[in-house]
Amino acid sequence: MLAFVVRHSLLLMFLIAVLGFLLPGISLAIFPFLPIVLFFLMALTLLGMKQKLLVERLKSFAVWRYALLHSFMMMLVVALFAKLLSFDHDLLLAVVGVAATGSLFATPAIIRALGFDSLGAMAMTIASTLLLPISIMMALLLFQEGRIDLDLVTYFIRLVIFIFGPMLISFIVHGFCPEEKLQRVLAKISPYTILLVFAFPFGLVGSFRLLFDEDPWMALNYFLIAIGLCCIFFGLAYCFYQRCGKAVALTAALTSANRNVLLTYSIAGGLLGPAFLPMVGALQIPTSVLPVIVRWLNKVLKD
Template sequence: MLVFLSKHSSILLIAAAFIGFAFPKLSTLALPFLPYVLFTLMLFTLMGMNQKALVKAIFDSGAWVYAFVHCGVTTVIVTLMGIAFDASTELLIAATAVCATGTLFATPAIVRSVGFEPLKAMAFTITSTLMMPIALYINLAILSSDEFSLDLQDYCLRLFVFIFGPMVFSYAVHKLVPGERLARIHGKLAQFTIILVFSFPFGLTGQYRWLWDSDRPFAITMLFIAFAICILFFAIGLVLYWHKGRSEAYVAAITSGNRNVLLTYSVAGAFLGPLYLPLVGALQLPIYMQPVLVKFFLKKDGKRMAQA
């Protein structure tokens, strides 16, 4: 059963989004447990990585250049587009908060499920998360008319818990457990990793369902906006990294499209406005369609190269 779920995880992630939409009350009940899932997901993912290689990747200047693109460049583009289309302040705040958001901690697991090495995605995830409070503060300072304050103490605590905590624990495991035995253990845990990701689309789409029930025309508009944002993020990562090779370009594109919106909400709270959670819920479908589309394009490219 676990092998089947892992093999078809891309389709099942989309199914989880629809299930969360269909059962909004259950989705809302799952929402408070998602931070615990994040920790477990990070730990399982890091246990399968070479810690020295990961630290080296984090200190690579290229990872920080990516983080600037991930948080800064996307914010500028989305803001300009929002102004051009006369978007409301509430919608701009919600959209730019998504832009400032670091990469979803589940991204390395998603990247692995597509068939790529997750180490680069993990480095991008950590650097973009570290840059998030700066980008978020600037965005809110420019767009918010009310006084606001980011709970940086809470953010730093979560940063330690979700990143440094799993890294330290994983490092200890690598030191104490023989490599061959650890590889066998992680082979089993890796099957659970992608399953944990199912909780994210399920636990967040219920927030979009409440908007759907109260204002369907606007909810449909919000869904189109979510698709546009996600496509834009994906395209930016793909185009800017295409010169480094197809593999790295797809990793950057997937990483750019996945956003850890739950952590952003925990840090900024009500200052994100009333449209943030509905937008986050609407984003779940396009976000988790990415692995399916990437697999399709890779398969198509593979056939084309075989015929050439």
């Protein structure tokens, strides 16, 4: 059964997102537990990476150039589009908050399933995640109206727990456990991480369903905006890296489009306004479709 789930994980991710929309009660019940799932997913993903090779990748200027594109360039482009389309303040803050968000920690697993460079995707993911405190603070300073009532102590505690905590655990375990034994254990555990990945589209889409029940027309607008955001993130990253070859371009594009919005919400909370969670929910369906699209593009595009 698990082998079937792993083999069809890309399609199942989309179906899980749709199921969460159809079962909003269960989706909303799971939502409070998602930060715990996020912590373990980040830790398990990092444990599965060879630390020395990962650190070498993180020393590369190319990785940090990607992170700047992922965060600040996308924030600028999204803010310009939002201004041109006359988004209200709450919606503007929500879409810029999404653009400030680092890549999803499940992305390397998806990249691996597509046959691309998962280690490179992990380096990009970590770099964009490390920039998150700066990018999200910039988004709040520029686009949140009035005084920013940010509890810095709570903010940094959340940063330590959700970003630096999993990284520290990974380095400690790799430092004290024999590599061969660790890899055997991880080989048994890693297939189950896909079940953790499924929790996010299912648990996050419920807030979008609430908006749909309250105002279907506004929900449709949010859904179209979510599709537009995915297209911007994916399209710009692909164009920027196209000269590096198809595999690199598709890896960068998918890494850019997959956004760890729950991490941003866990760190910044309600500071991102009432539109952020419904927008996050709306993003789950187009985001979950992207891996299937990338698999198709990989077949039809030429290097």
